[in-house]
Amino acid sequence: MSEENQLSDAEELQERLAEVQTLLARHKLVEDLVQRQEGPRHELVEELVHKQHLHELQQKLDPMHPADIAYLLEALPQDERLLTWTLVKPEYNGDILLEVSDAVRESLIEVMAPSELIAAAETLDADELADLVPDLPQEVVDDVFRSLPAEEREHLRAAMSYPEDSVGSIMDFDMVTVREDVTLEVVLRYLRRFDELPDHTDQLFVIDRDEHLKGVLPINVLLINDPEAEVGALMLTEYVDFEPEDEAEDAAKAFERYDLVSVPVTDADGRLLGRVTVNDVVDFIREEAEYEQLAKAGLAEEEDIFASVWDSVKNRWAWLAINLITAFVASRVIGLFEDSIEKLVALAALMPIVAGIGGNSGNQTITMIVRAIAMGQVQPDAMRRLLRKELGVATVNGLIWGGMLGIAAWWMYGSPLLGMVMTAAMTLNLLLAAFAGVGIPLLRLRFGADPAVGGSVMITALTDSGGFFIFLGLATLFLM
Amino acid sequence: MSEENQLSDAEELQERLAEVQTLLARHKLVEDLVQRQEGPRHELVEELVHKQHLHELQQKLDPMHPADIAYLLEALPQDERLLTWTLVKPEYNGDILLEVSDAVRESLIEVMAPSELIAAAETLDADELADLVPDLPQEVVDDVFRSLPAEEREHLRAAMSYPEDSVGSIMDFDMVTVREDVTLEVVLRYLRRFDELPDHTDQLFVIDRDEHLKGVLPINVLLINDPEAEVGALMLTEYVDFEPEDEAEDAAKAFERYDLVSVPVTDADGRLLGRVTVNDVVDFIREEAEYEQLAKAGLAEEEDIFASVWDSVKNRWAWLAINLITAFVASRVIGLFEDSIEKLVALAALMPIVAGIGGNSGNQTITMIVRAIAMGQVQPDAMRRLLRKELGVATVNGLIWGGMLGIAAWWMYGSPLLGMVMTAAMTLNLLLAAFAGVGIPLLRLRFGADPAVGGSVMITALTDSGGFFIFLGLATLFLM
Numbered sequence A, B: 001m002s003e004e005n006q007l008s009d010a011e012e013l014q015e016r017l018a019e020v021q022t023l024l025a026r027h028k029l030v031e032d033l034v035q036r037q038e039g040p041r042h043e044l045v046e047e048l049v050h051k052q053h054l055h056e057l058q059q060k061l062d063p064m065h066p067a068d069i070a071y072l073l074e075a076l077p078q079d080e081r082l083l084t085w086t087l088v089k090p091e092y093n094g095d096i097l098l099e100v101s102d103a104v105r106e107s108l109i110e111v112m113a114p115s116e117l118i119a120a121a122e123t124l125d126a127d128e129l130a131d132l133v134p135d136l137p138q139e140v141v142d143d144v145f146r147s148l149p150a151e152e153r154e155h156l157r158a159a160m161s162y163p164e165d166s167v168g169s170i171m172d173f174d175m176v177t178v179r180e181d182v183t184l185e186v187v188l189r190y191l192r193r194f195d196e197l198p199d200h201t202d203q204l205f206v207i208d209r210d211e212h213l214k215g216v217l218p219i220n221v222l223l224i225n226d227p228e229a230e231v232g233a234l235m236l237t238e239y240v241d242f243e244p245e246d247e248a249e250d251a252a253k254a255f256e257r258y259d260l261v262s263v264p265v266t267d268a269d270g271r272l273l274g275r276v277t278v279n280d281v282v283d284f285i286r287e288e289a290e291y292e293q294l295a296k297a298g299l300a301e302e303e304d305i306f307a308s309v310w311d312s313v314k315n316r317w318a319w320l321a322i323n324l325i326t327a328f329v330a331s332r333v334i335g336l337f338e339d340s341i342e343k344l345v346a347l348a349a350l351m352p353i354v355a356g357i358g359g360n361s362g363n364q365t366i367t368m369i370v371r372a373i374a375m376g377q378v379q380p381d382a383m384r385r386l387l388r389k390e391l392g393v394a395t396v397n398g399l400i401w402g403g404m405l406g407i408a409a410w411w412m413y414g415s416p417l418l419g420m421v422m423t424a425a426m427t428l429n430l431l432l433a434a435f436a437g438v439g440i441p442l443l444r445l446r447f448g449a450d451p452a453v454g455g456s457v458m459i460t461a462l463t464d465s466g467g468f469f470i471f472l473g474l475a476t477l478f479l480m
Helices: A010-036 A043-061 A066-075 A078-087 A090-099 A102-110 A114-122 A126-135 A138-147 A150-161 A184-191 A219-224 A248-258 A278-296 A309-336 A338-343 A346-374 A382-413 A416-446 A455-479 B010-036 B043-061 B066-075 B078-087 B090-099 B102-110 B114-122 B126-135 B138-147 B150-161 B184-192 B219-224 B248-258 B278-296 B309-336 B338-343 B346-374 B382-413 B416-446 B455-479
Strands: A203-207 A213-218 A262-266 A272-277 B203-207 B213-218 B262-266 B272-277
Touching: A010 A043, A010 A066, A010 A078, A010 B248, A043 A078, A066 A078, A066 A090, A066 A102, A066 B248, A078 A102, A090 A102, A090 A114, A090 A126, A102 A126, A114 A138, A126 A138, A126 A150, A184 A219, A184 B219, A203 A219, A203 A272, A213 A219, A213 A262, A219 B184, A219 B219, A248 A262, A248 A278, A248 B010, A248 B066, A248 B278, A272 A278, A278 B248, A278 B278, A278 B346, A309 A338, A309 A455, A309 B346, A309 B382, A338 A346, A338 A455, A338 B346, A346 A382, A346 A416, A346 A455, A346 B278, A346 B309, A346 B338, A346 B346, A346 B455, A382 A416, A382 B309, A416 A455, A455 B346, B010 B043, B010 B066, B010 B078, B043 B078, B066 B078, B066 B090, B066 B102, B078 B102, B090 B102, B090 B114, B090 B126, B102 B126, B114 B138, B126 B138, B126 B150, B184 B219, B203 B219, B203 B272, B213 B219, B213 B262, B248 B262, B248 B278, B272 B278, B309 B338, B309 B455, B338 B346, B338 B455, B346 B382, B346 B416, B346 B455, B382 B416, B416 B455
Parallel strands: none
Antiparallel strands: A203 A213, A262 A272, B203 B213, B262 B272
């Protein structure tokens, strides 16, 4: 990315978006006029006016940073987005495709010719290409692959071979390496031969002739020390490094703990393979947080807000189907007790309270436990301690809230026994919620599944069906 | 933080935790023995054995990085945590207090003497102190304030004056500034006079004699250019800068868009005040994501998993109370139709399905809209377009899923009319969910409230009560 790019703060970015939208709207107005008003009369003038807005738009886009153009494209509806996309400087295409969300990227790639895609791909580094390749048509990938120099091709192959969410998948290959037996003066002179240092070069990697990493030389150390000193005497030998198979999440935590900017990645023999930089970690953290949010609401993937109704339906259907099944099961549980409800219709009005509060309480427990697991705070032997505490909380809440509801039920329906059933059912369902809230994530962890995924659905299903069963069951036992 | 600290990857950290736990367990065992076996017999030996484990523990802790000790403390139950805390090197106390979660920090501060707290505070920079001050006893704050040099005191006052979630609240004051009329050679010599450069110094700030920021000189530019060149000729004049009143969230987005490491903060006149670095941005992003997760489950704050039952109850009660009220309202809606349910008990079994699916679908919509708002993609005029799309999705889902359920209800209860009521109620409740899912966040945005907070509760309350009302109302109209 060249340095003359215009950089915008949040407010300026909103202004740019408004300007672009105005130009697009004017362009559309003229286009509509031209289409309506047939005949050759003003053709030339119209053609000029017509083009003028697009020309103005292009002039707005040209100095903008690719990341900002990506933002604009995401905020525009489909047809305006594609029109704008044709006006973007071709040399930014690659960077922009990397920046936009998956859904928008697909829509942009769809309208690009293979030659444009190849040109865009050629502006990217191997690690960036690896992120783009899964979305490209096979013939473009083959062509790009052939056109790469051998070393780049090797890098691309390596970057693509690491599983998602591994350190390898967020690693890049832009490193500056030095030898330990040279002086800082030599290093400084060596650096002056670069046209540009790789972004986020906060340290140089000290390697031997077999590419084994021997230490790191922070730029800060390079700058404050006597140029006559040797690298080997000043390099740090206590540093963080990763292997490409490590979890990206663990790497992100190390960046947070130690406030890192770049970290070397080595193979099992200690040979330097690449590095991870903080910008990739920031993107990773943000994506993880978003993925979790979307997963919690049952959205399969990030949704382009301008997607078609049909695309949105597809993105959301799996979750609705699962919920339909669990709701159906809960409904059948109620069906078992239709006789009791017929005799005492108050049960129908009270049962959703028992189920609902159980679900809320269970979700609180599971959120806390999943979080503690994610932060590595839960040792296997902690299960009993956590369970004891959550059962305690459930009992207290059951007695307080359940007691209040019991009194309310007694008062509304004039039956002290109904009130007692209500209190007992609330307490039991909260205990069930506590059990499940601790048990589900810990069991998932033990069986190697992600403790965060789907826990909320499972616990809500359990406390719904369980709550109906407990409440209606107790009522049938004691009130019928 | 000194550089000889031992740095650990995720696995090593788990090992350290296990070692510490083993030592603490052994220590406890000996202590129990000593208490049980009274009399003076082995006193000396026991005293030695007793102390030995603590000594070993201390030796484990001494070389560890403060952030890692913070992690250990969070993973230990209260009594073991406090015992371990007493063994930590005093010069790390300040850094550790900054790293641990709020709940754990409170428990640690509680057991520290004022003199210890003052000593800990004195190891911190003004911007770090500002984060700690709200948790310190007033007399300690007063003492610390008095002991600070004038400039630091000014910094602390400034840092504390900015609202939470503003750029000012994550800004620090560790900058290296240079003048534009000097050569790189002079800058390099100036830097060599530092003992250490501030962390995350990826650029120097170029200021005039009135401290106005004129440009930035990236370290990379400094390193690759001829030492005879002047700063003014090489500095960048197109750079991102913030004002302290800007939203930290907007700053975080700029870091993400432009892959930044540090950004200068200036006042309205362009005078350099401080800088924001990427490590604070990473912490901010992580905290925001966690806060949202907790808020969604109705946890008032981060909960120490080893907190007492009573603390946990307090942390969770507000949410349960709100849910109790909304569940009670829904229950009263059902109460209105008790006559209908008595006549046709199938209604009781089917009504939770209508309510539940509406809630799920509404939560999907609201998640998507809130996300789009957060990414700045929703312009005011987008409301109509979004609403149209969501209503389309709701209609499709209502007809598909509602139709299936209608057939199921027909089949189970032998009433085609009941099936049609079911389908109609599902479709109407999904339309209600779509309206609310788009409307609630956009209305909150218009009235200046955070569109993310509480939306999920509101929509669930609406689709529950609304779903019951629509279904039972239609049934009463057409089936009674």
